[in-house]
Amino acid sequence: xxxxxxxxxAEVAEGxxxxxxxxxLQVEPGEVHAIMGPNGAGKSTLSSVLAGRDDYEVxxxxxxxxxxxxxxxxxEERARKGVFLAFxxxxxxxxxxxxxxxxxxxxxxxxxRGQAPLDMFDFDEYAQSKMSTLNMRPDLLERSVNVGFSGGxxxxxxxxxxxxxxxxxxxxxxxxxxxxxxxxxxxxxxVNALRSPERSFLVVTHYQRLLDYIKPDxxxxxxxxxxxxxxxxxxxxxxENEGYDQIIQSHETGQ
Amino acid sequence: MTERxxxxxxPKMPPNARALLExxxxxxxxxxxxxxxxxxxxxxxxxxxxxxxxxxxxxxxxRKHENWHYTGLTPLFESSFSLAATPNNDxxxxxxxxxxxxxxxxxxxxxxxxxxxxxDGVFSESLSGGLDAIDDDLSIEMAxxxxxxxxxxADLRRYQGVQDGTRNAARPVAPSDAPSVDDxxxxxxxxxxxxxxxxxxxxxxxxxRPLQILQLVTxxxxxxxLRVRFELGHHAQMSWLNQCACLDDAARSWVNRLQQVSLAxxxxxxxxxxxxxxxxxxxxxxxxxxxxxxxxxQNHALALxxxxxxxxxxxxxxxxxxxxxxxxxxxxxGQQLTDARTETQHGAAHCTSRQLHKFVVQDQGRxxxxxxxxxxxxxxxxxxxxxxxxxxLSPKAKMxxxxxxxxxxDDVACSHGCASGEIDANQIFxxxxxxxxxxxxxxxxxxxxxxxxxxxIAHDSLRQWLHDDxxxxxxxxxxxxxxxxxxx
Numbered sequence: 001x002x003x004x005x006x007x008x009x010a011e012v013a014e015g016x017x018x019x020x021x022x023x024x025l026q027v028e029p030g031e032v033h034a035i036m037g038p039n040g041a042g043k044s045t046l047s048s049v050l051a052g053r054d055d056y057e058v059x060x061x062x063x064x065x066x067x068x069x070x071x072x073x074x075x076e077e078r079a080r081k082g083v084f085l086a087f088x089x090x091x092x093x094x095x096x097x098x099x100x101x102x103x104x105x106x107x108x109x110x111x112x113r114g115q116a117p118l119d120m121f122d123f124d125e126y127a128q129s130k131m132s133t134l135n136m137r138p139d140l141l142e143r144s145v146n147v148g149f150s151g152g153x154x155x156x157x158x159x160x161x162x163x164x165x166x167x168x169x170x171x172x173x174x175x176x177x178x179x180x181x182x183x184x185x186x187x188x189x190x191v192n193a194l195r196s197p198e199r200s201f202l203v204v205t206h207y208q209r210l211l212d213y214i215k216p217d218x219x220x221x222x223x224x225x226x227x228x229x230x231x232x233x234x235x236x237x238x239x240e241n242e243g244y245d246q247i248i249q250s251h252e253t254g255q
Numbered sequence: 256m257t258e259r260x261x262x263x264x265x266p267k268m269p270p271n272a273r274a275l276l277e278x279x280x281x282x283x284x285x286x287x288x289x290x291x292x293x294x295x296x297x298x299x300x301x302x303x304x305x306x307x308x309x310x311x312x313x314x315x316x317x318r319k320h321e322n323w324h325y326t327g328l329t330p331l332f333e334s335s336f337s338l339a340a341t342p343n344n345d346x347x348x349x350x351x352x353x354x355x356x357x358x359x360x361x362x363x364x365x366x367x368x369x370x371x372x373x374x375d376g377v378f379s380e381s382l383s384g385g386l387d388a389i390d391d392d393l394s395i396e397m398a399x400x401x402x403x404x405x406x407x408x409a410d411l412r413r414y415q416g417v418q419d420g421t422r423n424a425a426r427p428v429a430p431s432d433a434p435s436v437d438d439x440x441x442x443x444x445x446x447x448x449x450x451x452x453x454x455x456x457x458x459x460x461x462x463x464r465p466l467q468i469l470q471l472v473t474x475x476x477x478x479x480x481l482r483v484r485f486e487l488g489h490h491a492q493m494s495w496l497n498q499c500a501c502l503d504d505a506a507r508s509w510v511n512r513l514q515q516v517s518l519a520x521x522x523x524x525x526x527x528x529x530x531x532x533x534x535x536x537x538x539x540x541x542x543x544x545x546x547x548x549x550x551x552x553q554n555h556a557l558a559l560x561x562x563x564x565x566x567x568x569x570x571x572x573x574x575x576x577x578x579x580x581x582x583x584x585x586x587x588x589g590q591q592l593t594d595a596r597t598e599t600q601h602g603a604a605h606c607t608s609r610q611l612h613k614f615v616v617q618d619q620g621r622x623x624x625x626x627x628x629x630x631x632x633x634x635x636x637x638x639x640x641x642x643x644x645x646x647x648l649s650p651k652a653k654m655x656x657x658x659x660x661x662x663x664x665d666d667v668a669c670s671h672g673c674a675s676g677e678i679d680a681n682q683i684f685x686x687x688x689x690x691x692x693x694x695x696x697x698x699x700x701x702x703x704x705x706x707x708x709x710x711x712i713a714h715d716s717l718r719q720w721l722h723d724d725x726x727x728x729x730x731x732x733x734x735x736x737x738x739x740x741x742x743x
Contacts, residue, residue, distance in 0.1 A: 051688055052687070052688075053684055074687070074693070075684060075687035075688055076686075076687040076688075076690050076691060076692050076693065079687065079688055079689055079690035079691075080690045084688075085688045087685065087688075090685070091679075091681045091682050091684075091685035092682075093682050093685070093686070093699075093700060093703070094703065094704075095700075095702075095703025095704060095706065095707055096699055096700065096703045100699075101686070101689070101691075101699070102689075104691050104695065104699070105686075105689035105690045105691055108689075108690035108691055108692070109690050112690070144703075145685075161689060165689065165690065
């Protein structure tokens with residue numbers, strides 16, 4: 001099993017408001033899981049906790065990644081071991097070139113894998129090879145990280161970073177929010193291009209639209225900090241027609 | 256000064272401040288005694304006496320003086336300084352200090368320069384190099400009286416206060432040699448004036464090789480008093496690199512430097528002013544730039560060292576179409592205090608000035624910026640911009656900043672701004688989420704922030720060399736995580 005989350009409880013570090021309240025999730029290598037749910041269900045918190053953002057504190061439960069305790073690791077350690085977080089809002093870093101940023105990142109991951117670092121020339125070649133898969137514009141690599149990028153370019157850049165780092169688990173944190181249909185296709189195309197029997201995806205989204213392009217293997221509905229229903233792609237269609245109300249109601253009467 | 260025998264009583268001051276002032280007076284008197292029999296130095300002796308008297312009248316600035324409120328002199332008073340000893344009988348100062356070429360290695364850029372090396376303020380021929388590239392169009396005088404005769408205080412005063420195109424209208428004070436506490440380091444420079452360096456470039460001459468002026472400090476408790484003058488003829492062009500460094504990390508020194516730059520019509524001067532003094536040392540620096548029509552002045556100041564430093568620059572755009580760019584890169588750490596000040600006076604129409612001053616402050620460091628753009632009535636169509644941006648890397652780091660505009664013309668485009676803050680936690684997390692370690696992320700972001708003022712250096716290999724040097728220095732940053740945890 002690649003990811004095994006059991007009874008995960010987490011709260012906001014400042015203030016202590018509980019968000020995740022006993023979440024269970026198992027992801028096998030190669031699987032694409034979608035996490036859906038209404039606003040405030042805890043979708044973004046789940047992504048943040050798995051990636052290691054210190055805005056949240058885990059109060060109970062566990063998360064094993066590839067047999068190791070994920071929650072004990074620093075964010076950079078998780079990334080080095082193969083967890084990739086695609087951001088809802090990719091961050092701008094003025095003055096740091098995308099190329100230097102990604103060369104540093106790729107070499108960090110290579111170090112973890114016991115591979116020699118890529119020098120400037122080797123990295124250029126490697127970066128070039130990944131570019132065509134995602135229709136990445138070469139000039140974006142020369143510019144400062146995400147500075148002056150359009151919304152779509154930022155997402156494309158995140159997908160490109162994902163391709164370069166070759167992670168085992170890609171967490172897409174509502175990466176489709178605020179995107180027009182073309183940008184949405186960029187994300188979907190990126191995910192589909194990178195799908196492999198070893199690589200798993202956790203696609204966290206509020207909308208079903210993205211899933212129409214990605215076609216997840218498993219769909220979960222997250223509500224009030226727990227997964228209340230899981231199923232196949234047919235669950236997406238059900239949600240599309242009926243909304244969350246019915247699932248939430250049957251969950252609450254079931255309690 | 257006719258009443259030179261009348262000695263002013265010193266203003267009230269702490270005993271150590273008084274001790275330093277009196278020590279400086281003795282140094283000045285010793286120079287005068289040495290020179291009293293030399294008729295060529297008669298004028299200079301009189302000037303020293305006058306300046307000593309001025310210092311006596313003003314005393315030291317205190318925190319009550321507006322321009323010194325954030326830049327207290329207390330650390331300077333904790334030490335006693337005497338003028339750096341000079342070698343006897345035309346000995347090369349490098350021989351006296353036991354220096355070989357190896358001492359220069361860290362300061363040599365990877366391109367050819369005309370290199371003038373000074374040891375404790377004295378020219379060292381053996382350490383200098385590229386002097387064969389000096390031709391008739393470039394004159395470098397290290398001699399005494401003649402070279403410094405023109406550098407009087409009244410001259411310098413022309414650079415201060417908003418002018419109406421002719422004379423100070425906003426502050427109707429005729430230029431004078433009246434003493435001012437704001438000019439305390441000018442008075443000291445004048446009363447200890449001995450040697451001057453004058454560099455002249457003939458009209459229309461474009462100097463291909465940059466000039467490198469390397470000031471090495473070796474002596475302990477030594478005041479190195481420097482006076483430098485640059486004169487560029489019309490349409491002449493040159494660039495130079497000032498470097499100020501200590502060879503002994505434990506030796507405490509005080510470099511007090513006064514520079515004048517005079518640019519004739521269409522002249523272009525580019526200065527990189529690098530200081531990497533040790534953590535015990537002091538730097539007081541004044542630069543006065545006088546710009547004729549269509550001349551260009553570019554200054555990139557890198558303040559990386561010194562326990563205490565204050566660099567004040569006055570730029571006077573006196574002719575139409577003149578252009579000035581002044582950028583600062585300051586890295587302040589430990590117990591350092593780093594003060595950068597600019598006064599940019601637009602005295603003529605259609606002039607442009609650009610400024611970007613960036614500070615990174617960590618540990619208990621203190622940064623001070625004070626910038627003033629003045630626009631005289633006659634200076635229509637002025638385009639002046641000044642930006643000060645500061646990154647504070649620890650809770651105890653402090654930055655005091657004061658950008659100012661004083662405008663008397665009605666058709667101008669001027670702006671000033673400042674922003675101080677921490678690194679955005681989202682930027683660090685974003686890098687971490689890509690596998691980059693926290694400290695590496697901090698260094699990357701800090702370096703990118705700090706390097707921006709250097710981007711406009713046109714000389715590629717100079718810019719790259721300064722980049723590389725800075726990257727190496729910023730390895731000292733990883734203490735940050737530790738620092739953050741301690742303060743949490």
